[in-house]
Amino acid sequence: MNGGSLGQRGSYGSLPCYGKLSNIARKQSSKMPPVSSRDKERVRLVVCRCLGRRRVAILLLVALALLVFIWGSFTVSKETTSPTDRPTDSIHFDNSDIISHPSVACRSRANSTLDHPCHKFALPPPPPSGGRRFGPRPCPVCYISAEQARASIPCSSSASPVLRNLTYVVDENPIKIESHGGSEFGGYPSLKQRSESFDMQESMTVHCGFVKGNRPGRQTGFDIDEADLMKLEEFHKVIVASAIFGNYDIIQQPKDVSEAARKNVPFYMFIDEETETYLKNFSTLDSNKRIGLWRIIVVHNIPYTDARRNGKVPKLLLHRLLPNVRYSIWIDGKLQLVVDPYQVLERFLWQQNASFAISRHYHRFDVFEEADANKAAGKCDNSSIDYQIEFYKKEGLSTYSKAKLPITSDVPEGCVIIREHIPITNLFTCLWFNEVDRFTARDQLSFSTVRDKIMAKVDWSINMFLDCERRNFVIQAYHKDLLDHMPPPVAHVFRNPPPLKPLHHDSSAGRNPGKNSRRGRDRRSGSRQHRKPAVGNREKQAFL
Secondary structure (H helix, E strand, O other): OOOOOOOOOOOOHHHHHHHHHHHHHHHHHHHHHOOOOHHHHHHHHEEEEEHHHHHHHHHHHHHHHHHHHHHHHHHHHHHHHHOOOOOHHHHHOOOHHHHOOOHHHOOOHHHOOOOEEEEEEOOOHHHHHHHOOOOOOOOOOOHHHHHHHHHHEOOOOOOOOOEEEEEEEOOOOOOOOOOOOOOOOOOOOOHHHHHOOOOOOEEEEOOOOOOOOOOOOOOOOOOEOOOHHHOOOOOEEEEEEEOOOOOOOOOOOOOOHHHHHHOOOOEEEEEEEHHHHHOOOOOOEEEEEEEOOOOEEEEEOOOOOOOOHHHHHHHHOOOHHHOOOOEEEEOOOOOOOOHHHHHHHHHHHHOOOOOOEEEEEOOOOOOHHHHHHHHHHHOOHHHHHHHHHHHHHHOOOOOOHHHOOOOOOOOEEEEEEEEEHHHHHHHHHHHHHEEEEEEEEHHHHHHHHHHHHOOOOOOOOOOEEHHHHHHEEEEEOOHHHHHHHOOOOOOOOOOOOOOOOOOOOHHHHHOOOOOOOOHHHHOOOOOHHOOOOOHHHHHOOOOO
């Protein structure tokens, strides 16, 4: 019998052979119950003839494919998990994971918003106006879990329209040629240079602070110790940064930060020498320069006499101080972060496909109103504010109206900045800083001018989310100078009354009123609501 005598093939190729093989086995078993080695050999020959050469080849291919699949699964499992890592639903990303295995440590940007759990989330209606609480307040925000947010980090950077390469002006001896040309730290950019910096090109060189050197922090003004600079130059996907200058605020410790963020997200706090002195005397600044989660970075040779203006350097030029960071969250020194950094980034950047996010002001949307409010509050010299606003008016600044939609506001609440470090966002914050350096330190006044000039040239926008959403993930404290002038809280002293002595009803109580009066005075020091008149005091109380 050859291979052609096996008859028709079934749907899986070998099913018709099973019946023929069973019949042969049944006949053999009826003739002689014990199975000899000769019978076993006969059955083996029948099986081989039944399968045929083609079937054997197919089975070998299937087995080979199965082996390759099992080997590949083992390799992936070995790469994505290590003895110290978490399971794949909560992957631990360190630098080696990010560089070597981007498919594991990030998520495709194209799929980042598909079937998002918060897609149908809507803000509840505002509380009735007749309530007791007034002013700004937080509102609900939909966050995915910290583990899911961490797994949502985009694999690739956002597109930077037009601008691909951004470099910065270096001038060891800057000369001031205009009355409002900024500072030596900023390089005194001229009005012509200012205008050219808004002319978008593929490669640009602009003023961006630190003009006296190629490496910020090294004899450029705003100098930083070498050990700290090396720390700042490390690669990180996400960082959180803040600053306190002039001992102006009290450090607020972040809350509800996931274990993954504690291990992988540095928290940098920039301070000056004055604040450092205070922290050494009144805080727990340890040998590792840490206070809680914050890694303290001491700045020397600060460029401005105004502490608030010094704070604009790390706030707006963070990409220069941390050149190897992808995403950053800036919070002012008076704020306490109370939501995990990965969740904040996922909600306001990655979910929105945005590269820059900042909250709008809770009440004011117009730059002219903001200028008037700053003058009324004495935030800055009134003549300086007037000069800046008049300058912007000549460039075309107008009051905010619905005609600017989808732009929702011209005034940010600038105490939180959430950003991706790409050329277009780096250019935006450089030019924003140049306005702060040239005019007043009130960055809310210059924000819309820089934004609108860039948006007029390239297809780029800023996610201006609600201020109540910002108040959901940061809590605002008072500035230290306000706390120092606040009266101390009134101490409420609660005195426990002395235990009541048993009353003795004897004849001496009525004949010796002095003794009973002394007993009444002793009880007078106790609480009134617990005091009961003694027998000897009844006579005295009758005269009151």
